[in-house]
Amino acid sequence: MSDTPEPEQPALLGLDDVQGPSRGGRSRRKAALGAQEIADELPVARVVLDLQPAHLDREYDYLVPASMADQAWPGVRVRARFGPQEVSGYVVARAATSDHTGRLMPLKRVVSADPVLSEPVLRLARAVADRYAGTLSDVLRLAVPPRHARVEKEVLASLAADAEPPASPAASPVTGDPAGDPGGPGTGAPASEGAHGDAWAPYRGGEAFCRHLLAGGAPRAVWTPLPGLAPPSGQAGPGDPGGTGAAAGTVPHWADAIALAVRATVAGGRRGLVVVPDARDADRVCTALEAAGVEDHVRLLADDGPAPRYRAFLRARHGLASVVVGTRAAMFAPVPDLGLVVLWGDGEDTLAEPHAPYPHAREVLALRSELEGAASLVGSPGRTVQAQAMLASGWAREIAAPRDVLRARAPRVRALTSVELAAEGPGAAARLPTAAWRAARGALEVGPVLVQVPRTGYLPVVACGRCRTAARCGHCHGPLGLPRATSAPQCTWCGRLAGGWRCDECGDTRLRAVRVGSDRTAEELGRAFPGVPVRVSASTAPGGVLDRVAAAPALVVCTPGAEPVADGGYAAALLLDAAVATSGTGLATATEALHRWLAAAGLVRPAAHGGQVLLVGDAAPAPTGALVRFDPAALAERELAERRELALPPAVRIAAVTGDRGAVSALVGRVGLASGEALLGPVELPPDPGGRAAALEPSVRVVLRVPLASGAELARQLRASLAVRSARREGGSVRVQLDPKEML
Incomplete structure (x- = not known):
């Protein structure tokens, strides 16, 4: 044996030895301040504090008092002193x-x-903070909801009262008739087969995807679902092998397919996470899960309120649910044994977090899939360029139906452009041309008709009735609109009434409509179709956003994203003001317009059952052609190719720095990559809506553009520059956003 004495563990600074080292090499210590007894084992706690300044974004070491030794373990909330204050x-x-x-x-x-x-959530939060040049505390505010003591006490009491530990997904099999459920646990059969129909059978790679989930694999897929509704009880209607005819129910096909994919994951012994744009979609997924036999799921929605949200969070954290379904905040849900993350409608604006560091659910769930070895499914009626980039890079595989299957399931689509309607003469310029009126009248004999308009309200934008100059507010120069037929003009920015408005160009006091909203459209359709019920589904409508409508003849006017499901599907759909939907200058204008159109068209009956979709207006040719062919993949591929040639995202990584000119200049000046072609700007921004007061330094925007390989380094340098700005307490306001939706 060596004669070298065994080294002693050095005492921590601030601790005094009360006794000499024991035989086991440990010593009993007391804190120097107040003789507070410190934990014998692992006396140091590394803590992440809820601190706003970027230069304080790190872990801090604290002593663990003996009274907290059995409680202060990783993951618990604590309070600690930081300088003169006490922080969480x-x-x-x-x-x-x-x-x-x-x-x-x-x-x-x-x-x-x-x-x-x-x-796992801590690792994900660190990865998100690194990707978006944010702080860990900012991400944790998004990931962990505020504590609700009463709810926490209830959940912990129920856990303590349960004699058995929380059941794993494998120990909580899906319900249903085992004889008609070959996708149940332990059977080895494809989970797409069973009592709820073959939702994945029509797709190339669909059944293979479910088999991988059942076997515990981690496939990644970008999925374009077929249009139509799911069968009400897993049985297709006569002559309708896809289950989208008159016998169809009120659950969209996409929700049914997601439920079966989650069911395969649960049957394989793991858990699932489904993120959707809004509460209506969450309800539809939950309904489909119950129909598929997956009953132990929870809804995690911020709109439900603090108590229900925290209850769902704790149930997920303690493994009391096999599936978590929620909106954007659920992307951080603490799901143990995670086997599948699903994102539906990745192009919706509600999936982009409006708070720092502004992460998008698509990127967060992609990071989570990689970190936790879980499968990933990104589905949408349309296809974003970002999802297409996932396919192009090989990160994911495509799941789509063959063209013959798509033609059998899709409604007939006609584009009523000015060229198509040239033979109608002056009637071709009407907002509802004769061809659309006749189609709607015929469809109303057999079922409801969906009418989609791009804008909500009555007349959201008006102009001078004589010279057609846009009507502006005299206070903030915002656009004027009419909230109702008998109301005075009102500013859509500051809300002030403009009862005595007069045109600055010609002096005229008359107003004309520039944009027509859902309320005015419903009024016009009520006069065009007397005796037909007209229902409005919109955020500003008296009845709000509708979830479903009956199969009886009716006109259903809605805005994009507010389309209710009709029992058995709509007989027809009119997509009005198509030119407005594609008139924007944003990078995603074309794909977003197609997404909205396809979402509405997917609720219409197949062409074999008389379903038809009419696109009214001279929209951009590319999205119009993609809608007629029901081919969002072709449009996304074309857009991605153009962005590669022009060095636009997602072919490159960009960061937008916005704020006061001096603050932006100082922040960007410390970024080594901000030079040459990588630096675009600064560009002065227009005043904020509502009238921004004149500032000493105008608000500007700088865009940094680097290759994808340098994206992580750009985020690191921006994060370091933000830390320097915070430590120096530099003046002015500044905001850093990586991967913004638009560059302008």
Whole structure:
């Protein structure tokens, strides 16, 4: 044996040895301040504090009092002293020693012994902060909802009262008739088969995707669903092998297919996470899950309120649910044994987080799929260029139906452009041309008709009735609109009434409509179709957004995203003001317009059952052709090719820095990659809606554009520059956003 003495563990600074080292090499210590007893084992807690400044974004070491030794474990909420204040935080690790050279302070208290921050979510939060040049505390505010003490007490009490530990997904099989459920656990059969229909059978690679999920694999797919509704009980109607005819129910086909994919994951012994744009879609997925036999699921929606949200969060954290379904905030849901992440409608604006560091659910779930080894499914009626880039890079595979199957399931689509309607003479210029009126009248004999308009309200934009100059507010120069037929003009920015408006160009007081909203459209259709019920589904409508309508003849006017499901599907759909939908200058204008059109067209009966879709107006040729062919993949591929040639995202990585000119200049000046062709701007921005007061330094925007390979380095340099700005307390306001939706 060696004669070298066994080294002693050095005592932490701020601790005094009360006794000499014991035989086991440990010593009992007390804190220097107040003789507070410190934990014997792992006396150091590494804590992430809820601090706003970027230069304070790091872990801090604190001593663990002996009274908290059994509670202050990784994941729990704590309070600690930081300078003169007491702040909240999370314990992320326990250690025996600290690298800190000064005196360590003890934790003030443990807020709750329940470890709400799981290790996978912590790793995901760090990855999101690194990708978007944010701070870990900002991401954790998005990931962990505020504590609700009463709900926490209820959930923990129910766990303590349960004699058995929480069941794993494999121990909680899906319900249903085993004889008619070959996709159940332990059978080895494709989960797409069973009592709820073959939703994945029509797709290339669909059944293989479900088999991989059942076997515990981690496939990644970008999915374009077929139009139509799911069968009400898993049985297709006569002559309708796809189950989208008159016998169809009220659950969209896409929700039914997602439920079966989740069911395969649960049957394979893992759990699922489904993120959707809004609460209506969450309800549809939950309904489909129940029909598929997956009953132990929870809804995680911020709109449900603090108590229901925190209850769903805790149930997911403790493994009391096999599936979590929610909106944007659910992308961080603490799901143990995660096997599948599903994102529906990735092009919707509601999936982009409006708070720093502005992550998008699509990128967060992609990171989570990689970090946790889970399968990924990105589905949408249309296809974003970002989803197409996933396919082009090989990160995911495409799941789509063959063209013959698509033709059998899709309605007939006609584009009523000015060229198509040239033979009608002056009637071709009408907002509802004769061809569309006749089609709607015929469809109303057999069922409801969906009418989609791009804008909500009555007359959202008006102009001078004589010279057609846009009507502007005299206070903030915002656009004027008419909220109702008998109301005075009102500014859509500041809300002020403009009862005495007069045109600055010609002095005329008359107004004419420039944009027509859903309320005015419903009024016009009521006069065009007397005796036919007219229902409005929009955020500003008296009845709000409708979820479903009956199969009886009716005109259903809606805005994009507010389309209710009709029992058995709509007989026809009119997509009005098509030119307005594609008149924007944004990068995603074409794909977003197609997404909205396809979402409405997907609720219409197949062409074999008389279903038809009429696109009214001179929209851009590319999205119009893609709608007629029901081919969003071709448009996305074309857009991606053009962006590669022009060096636009997602072919490159960009960061937008917006704020006061001096602050932006100082921040960007410390970024080494911000030189040459990578630097675009600064460009002065127009005043904010509502009238921004004149500032000493105008608000500007700088765009940094780098190759994808340099994207991580760009985020690192921006994060470091933000830390320097915070440490120096530089003046002015500035906002950094990576991967913004638009460059302009």
